[in-house]
Amino acid sequence: MNANTRSNRIAFRNARLIDPAAKMDVRGGLLVEGGKIRDFGPRLFNDAEPGDPEVIDCKGLVLAPGLIDCRVFTGEPGSEHRETLESASAAAAAGGVTTIVTMPNTDPVIDEPSLVDFIRRRAAATARVNVVPMAALTRHLAGETMTEIGLLKEAGAVAFTDGDRTIANARVMRRALAYAHTFDALVVGHAEDPELSAGAAMNEGEFAMRLGIPAAPTAAETIVVERDIRLMELTGARYHFGQISCRASLDAIADAKARGLPITCGVSAHHLTLNELDVGSYYTFRKVKPPLRSEADRAAMVEGVASGAIDVIVSSHDPQAADTKRQTFASAAFGAVGLETLLPAALTLYHNGRASLPHLLETLTAAPARVLGLDAGRFAKGASADLVLFDPDEPFIADAEGLHSRARNTPFEGRTFQGRARMTFVAGECVFDRAAGNS
Amino acid sequence: MGATSPTLMTGSADTPLLKSNHLLGIEGLSVEEIVGLLDLAERYVALNRAAEKKGALLRGRTLINLFFEASTRTQSSFELAGKRLGADVLNMSVRTSSVTKGETLIDTATTLNAMRPDMLVVRHQDSGAAELLSRKVDCCVINAGDGSHEHPTQALLDALTIRRRGRKFEGLVVAICGDVAHSRVARSNIHLLSKMGARVRLIAPRTLLPADAERLGVEIFTDLRAGLAGVDIVMMLRLQLERMAGAFVPSTREYFRFYGLDREKLRHAKPGALVMHPGPMNRGVEIDSAVADDVEVSLIQEQVEMGIAIRMAVLDALSRTLPREGRNT
Numbered sequence: 024m025n026a027n028t029r030s031n032r033i034a035f036r037n038a039r040l041i042d043p044a045a046k047m048d049v050r051g052g053l054l055v056e057g058g059k060i061r062d063f064g065p066r067l068f069n070d071a072e073p074g075d076p077e078v079i080d081c082k083g084l085v086l087a088p089g090l091i092d093c094r095v096f097t098g099e100p101g102s103e104h105r106e107t108l109e110s111a112s113a114a115a116a117a118g119g120v121t122t123i124v125t126m127p128n129t130d131p132v133i134d135e136p137s138l139v140d141f142i143r144r145r146a147a148a149t150a151r152v153n154v155v156p157m158a159a160l161t162r163h164l165a166g167e168t169m170t171e172i173g174l175l176k177e178a179g180a181v182a183f184t185d186g187d188r189t190i191a192n193a194r195v196m197r198r199a200l201a202y203a204h205t206f207d208a209l210v211v212g213h214a215e216d217p218e219l220s221a222g223a224a225m226n227e228g229e230f231a232m233r234l235g236i237p238a239a240p241t242a243a244e245t246i247v248v249e250r251d252i253r254l255m256e257l258t259g260a261r262y263h264f265g266q267i268s269c270r271a272s273l274d275a276i277a278d279a280k281a282r283g284l285p286i287t288c289g290v291s292a293h294h295l296t297l298n299e300l301d302v303g304s305y306y307t308f309r310k311v312k313p314p315l316r317s318e319a320d321r322a323a324m325v326e327g328v329a330s331g332a333i334d335v336i337v338s339s340h341d342p343q344a345a346d347t348k349r350q351t352f353a354s355a356a357f358g359a360v361g362l363e364t365l366l367p368a369a370l371t372l373y374h375n376g377r378a379s380l381p382h383l384l385e386t387l388t389a390a391p392a393r394v395l396g397l398d399a400g401r402f403a404k405g406a407s408a409d410l411v412l413f414d415p416d417e418p419f420i421a422d423a424e425g426l427h428s429r430a431r432n433t434p435f436e437g438r439t440f441q442g443r444a445r446m447t448f449v450a451g452e453c454v455f456d457r458a459a460g461n462s
Numbered sequence: 463m464g465a466t467s468p469t470l471m472t473g474s475a476d477t478p479l480l481k482s483n484h485l486l487g488i489e490g491l492s493v494e495e496i497v498g499l500l501d502l503a504e505r506y507v508a509l510n511r512a513a514e515k516k517g518a519l520l521r522g523r524t525l526i527n528l529f530f531e532a533s534t535r536t537q538s539s540f541e542l543a544g545k546r547l548g549a550d551v552l553n554m555s556v557r558t559s560s561v562t563k564g565e566t567l568i569d570t571a572t573t574l575n576a577m578r579p580d581m582l583v584v585r586h587q588d589s590g591a592a593e594l595l596s597r598k599v600d601c602c603v604i605n606a607g608d609g610s611h612e613h614p615t616q617a618l619l620d621a622l623t624i625r626r627r628g629r630k631f632e633g634l635v636v637a638i639c640g641d642v643a644h645s646r647v648a649r650s651n652i653h654l655l656s657k658m659g660a661r662v663r664l665i666a667p668r669t670l671l672p673a674d675a676e677r678l679g680v681e682i683f684t685d686l687r688a689g690l691a692g693v694d695i696v697m698m699l700r701l702q703l704e705r706m707a708g709a710f711v712p713s714t715r716e717y718f719r720f721y722g723l724d725r726e727k728l729r730h731a732k733p734g735a736l737v738m739h740p741g742p743m744n745r746g747v748e749i750d751s752a753v754a755d756d757v758e759v760s761l762i763q764e765q766v767e768m769g770i771a772i773r774m775a776v777l778d779a780l781s782r783t784l785p786r787e788g789r790n791t
Binding site for chain 1: 489566567568569586588589590591593594608609610611612646649672673674675677678
């Protein structure tokens with residue numbers, strides 16, 4: 024199955040085609056020509072073997088639109104020792120992710136049109152998957168004055184966010200939302216009250232108390248969710264919560280959705296698969312923002328994905344260098360890499376019978392495309408051939424050494440998963456082939 | 463070896479007392495291990511009261527006191543314990559040195575490990591520091607206080623003090639009063655006393671109680687007088703200065719009025735109730751001098767004395783896990 028050549032035509036045969044956007048799950052074929060999907064369906068290649076194109080026999084494995092990960096932190100510019108756009112894109116390709124949406128939390132912060140342009144140019148020159156930048160909502164992520172939302176949007180920023188920072192000042196937030204609404208710009212929020220969670224390293228509760236770790240309650244998240252819903256009502260802006268982690272936040276968002284507000288939300292793969300007990304004996308690779316929550320909240324997140332109340336699953340990929348993790352739990356940096364475990368971790372919901380494969384894939388393809396207004400994440404004739412071929416049942420053990428990311432801070436080291444990408448294609452070009460090693 | 467200790471180091475010196483070769487907390491100890499340490503410490507109390515205090519059990523061994531947070535009394539207690547057992551003791555204050563130069567805690571551990579100590583006594587402002595170090599070094603690690611997590615030798619010395627006053631743990635009612643939320647002493651004592659069959663109460667304003675404190679199997683009181691009713695032992699905790707003045711309590715005078723232990727409030731406890739404090743005390747904040755200095759009720763000086771005996775017992779017990787032949791690698 025070597026497809027490394029820049030073939031003009033690729034024929035995928037014997038695939039289980041899943042297109043969540045069209046609720047399609049059939050056995051069939053797909054033809055790529057000139058980087059685009061030319062045709063697909065159950066009857067394709069039925070009558071005749073494909074002629075001249077390169078043929079890939081999928082042997083019944085799943086062929087789906089490539090994943091879109093709406094929450095990826097990199098270190099470029101400024102902290103290239105943690106991650107570059109190139110290394111993040113290699114990790115993405117190995118994870119079946121064909122589009123990464125980057126956070127503006129870099130040094131310098133992506134708060135100028137020229138910096139959005141820098142990301143796009145660097146990505147075009149070095150990245151093997153599509154890179155879509157978000158820009159800062161406030162200058163220097165300081166939460167005080169808004170950025171040039173109109174110009175940044177023109178430069179190619181897909182949404183506006185302060186990444187993993189919450190804008191503490193409700194007046195600033197209100198104005199930013201109102202101004203963003205003027206340009207129909209999407210605002211992506213992070214919900215963690217900075218004062219209530221000051222100094223906190225994990226979720227408040229019995230376990231944090233026993234470990235003696237400074238902790239923040241889930242209310243620190245829900246207070247911001249509820250505040251921002253009120254501000255949405257005042258301003259009419261479109262709003263997406265990058266990731267939530269507890270039932271109370273989900274209830275507040277579900278209620279706002281029911282009232283017709285243009286609100287969406289995401290959850291990280293690690294909040295679906297790990298809980299606060301996994302911090303174990305001060306395991307700093309499981310120190311993330313927001314913190315891993317109680318089992319009840321984790322179960323609520325799974326339920327939210329299953330019911331559709333949660334729109335997207337993200338990796339919240341946040342590469343950290345060893346020196347910032349080789350510390351005590353309270354002093355260690357937040358963050359976990361996740362691009363390469365996004366699909367396997369999400370698939371645990373399928374294997375546990377909590378979500379069908381098409382539904383699960385929707386949260387990773389069509390739904391993020393819809394939230395961000397991207398023309399991607401689905402099968403359509405003429406659409407860019409961004410594809411992932413994966414075996415949903417292949418067992419493997421997560422291993423930090425095998426990661427393509429520059430950072431090794433995976434929270435899943437040693438965990439057994441089922442299902443991972445075999446091949447990944449961006450615009451018809453194979454950017455990852457597990458059989459060929461590191462592609 | 464002193465003349466008073468012919469039975470002290472013989473026979474028992476090879477008997478394993480602890481399952482682990484580290485003492486990181488009380489939570490992981492069994493009742494048998496706790497009782498074993500207390501019994502061993504009793505014998506060191508006798509040695510410490512003799513004229514010739516020096517033993518040879520740890521001769522040739524190196525003990526490093528690694529203190530990331532200043533603590534004169536705990537550090538001197540470990541230093542004396544080590545020296546009285548014959549070890550070479552090195553005090554390292556890392557509070558301002560390499561850590562501020564960007565060295566990670568694990569780097570520090572690796573560096574120290576290369577110096578081949580046999581025992582590492584660690585005090586650190588962050589919970590889990592001792593455990594982290596224990597995973598990276600070959601020697602025995604003793605937690606001398608990590609963040610708000612545990613301070614096992616303090617709980618052991620408190621238990622020894624109580625036991626030497628002839629009190630039985632089974633059914634004993636102990637009130638731990640004050641800043642429980644930030645206290646490693648409180649956590650270690652809750653674990654130890656509960657394991658030994660005592661009934662523990664926590665008494666503090668809500669801001670100084672940890673969330674979900676009830677889950678530790680203790681009774682919670684926010685009124686000192688009500689909480690003291692029927693109590694045998696009153697353990698007062700130190701209120702850190704930075705936690706007063708509005709952050710967790712409005713003022714020291716308000717705190718003293720409602721939560722400071724004075725003679726009047728102590729009268730609500732069981733007659734003959736004894737008072738303890740891990741020190742250093744804030745007189746007039748959590749405890750009135752009249753109570754602290756009353757030798758009839760206060761065990762505070764005795765706690766300091768027992769501290770050395772307990773630490774000697776811990777060093778003795780852990781030294782039994784050390785390889786006798788040295789290391790070749």
